[in-house]
Amino acid sequence: MASEAGVLELGQRLGFRSRVCQVTGLRVDWAAERLITVNAVTAVVFLLVGGVMALFVSMTRWPAVGLLSGNPELFYRFLTAHGMNMLVYWIIFFEVAGLYFGGAVPLNARLVTPWLAWLGYALMLAGALLGNATVLSGRADVMWDAYVPLETPPAFFLSYIIFAAGALVACYVFFATVIVAKVEGRYRGSLPLVTYGFATAAIIAVVTLLGGVFTFVPAFFWSLGLMHEDPEAYRLTIWLLGHGTQQINLAAMVSVWYLVAYLAVGAQPVSEKLSRLAFVLYILFINLGSVHHLLVDPGLSRSFKYWNTSYAMYAAVLGSMIHAFSIPAAVEVAQRAKGYTRGLFEWLRKAPWGNPAFAGAALSLLGFGFIGGTTGVAFGHGPTSILHHNTIAIPGHFHATVVLGTTLAFMGVTYYVLPLVCRRKVVGWRLAQVQPYIFALGVALLAVALMNAGAQFGVPRRVVSIAYQGAPFPVHFPAAAYRALNLAGVGAVLALVGGALYIGIAVSTLIWGERIPAGAGPVMEQQAEEPTGAEARLHIPGTVVLVSVFLLFFIGVLVANMGSLLYLWPVH
């Protein structure tokens, strides 16, 4: 104990430039604040680039518009850039901002080696710029995954390697920050849950980046003509990377849900044990469960496919089932403690739906759970992949996870980052209040319509048009398939409006937003409140109803998918 007290004293003497947050009472390291802001702003810039690409892609695949249908080369180029800017640059830059926040702020700690964090930032930026330059100059119309042996210039793979190296440096800074905070005695005991969640994301990121090494380093040498690369081995390793990164997104998104639930209604995890167990399940199992991308591939045995996608993946799904319960439960407990106790759902009705951060996180949770998560499990279950593989149902599914889930959660938390970290009053508050709803409605419509077009009619993904004009054998999709794609087009317009509003609000706030001086009063309508002690008896009837409905819906999605297999020809 004496040594621990000594360490604590030493830590307190080691000062760092910081301020005390007037809302949370936490100490915010000045270097961390700068790095969080710069990484988040960079993320938003790439969101803008990816969003412009999304405009071209969605307006081309909307059959009634067909924007680039006369210029397939440009369509494939923009589709490649869309995937890279959204899935890689926007999300990972924002996650790095999240890591620096989660590593330093909740622990009252300093960010260790800020110069390394800046080096990581420079590498990521260089990788992202090289990637965009290579693709937009027309040298790599290959999609973000560039399946070997598709002709791809070395610069394309090199851009990923440089970007990944930068991300790895950011993970190092995060781990160093957490460990040094402990050594310097900035906190005692276990990590706060938000930091724990981001630590989960960072651990998965390191494993995933190893997958990136196995994928892109051989591919780089292959593209130089120095090495043979097996096409199926490339597919296997890129999905270790590709699916692993989705788990980084998942862990980061869930951490954001817990964070926003705390800031918006004062929700605290009902059981630290259960929530932490769920994060551990992500770490242990998800990187095993990436073969659901390869279920109809050659080169892998059926037993390996089933082993990998059954209990390996489902152990990770169990983690998500736990969060799907524990987050609404935490909100219900906090709301009931405030006196919203009437009926099953007064706590939910009286939740701060006018707070865009809360609305963003709640819609993200609902959309990810009901649309993205259930279809993810259903599409990877048993032989259902035969029905969906490479159809537009797949983009339908992952727009419900990565866009409706992760992106919307990140948009939501931005409405706290702006006043609390950047210390600017949000410009256009009324627009901000409706932004999450417009975006969520648009992406949900897009996702469901695409899944319908793919699952029922086999509409392919990654084609400029489904008219097949000039093809040797004509292809006729039924009118209902065109209707589904037209509906997706309408959803895309709403999503683009919601996305543009977000970028407009965030950028205007950073430029013109009123500065919030240190020690100023509340900046949000909804302030965090400390709930009155942990409940002895857990009274959450509303959550029980919600998760029961969710489970039934989940079973329904599975039954619908399995049932569709009965229309197919016998095959094995």
Place this chain on the structure above:
Amino acid sequence: MALRVPEVVWWKPLHLVERTWLLVSAGFLLLLSASMVVWHAYLPVDNPGTSYKVAPEQFRAAAQAFIAQYRVGSEHGVAVVRPPEGGVAYLMASRFQWTPILKLKKGKTYHIYASSLDVNHGLSLLGVFQGEFSMNFQVVPGYINVLTVTPASTGEFEIICNQYCGLAHHLMSGRLIVTE
């Protein structure tokens, strides 16, 4: 508290409702895992599980020998081939065509050897049930994906490529014919 260090001892017994949800979820997912064995045993539709490594030029030679042996005609310059019932049929993917046009009999089982001569392609057989529902398989150069299939309806079926394979990817189409 999500943003604060938890109290010293947070490893506490779960509430009844938490334990119940954990058990229900775990049980549901275990059933889902177990169901894969059931699908494998009883569903007529299953993921492909047989494949061979092959050099693309070797595959091309075998496929061309197959086409020469069983050719019954041609459409738009693509050979129409009637493989033996219960036998092996080759399907070659290359930029940007499917070769040949297979002519199969309804209710008979065929082993389709699908592979690519250049890059990855996606074999997508459209409208297998009253103009709806597709069947999709990955076609990878260097590997034969063995698809043991029993056509269940008759007609001319459209085949497209649904794995991006190059700038004319959206023009890659073919046919599969099933007769009584």
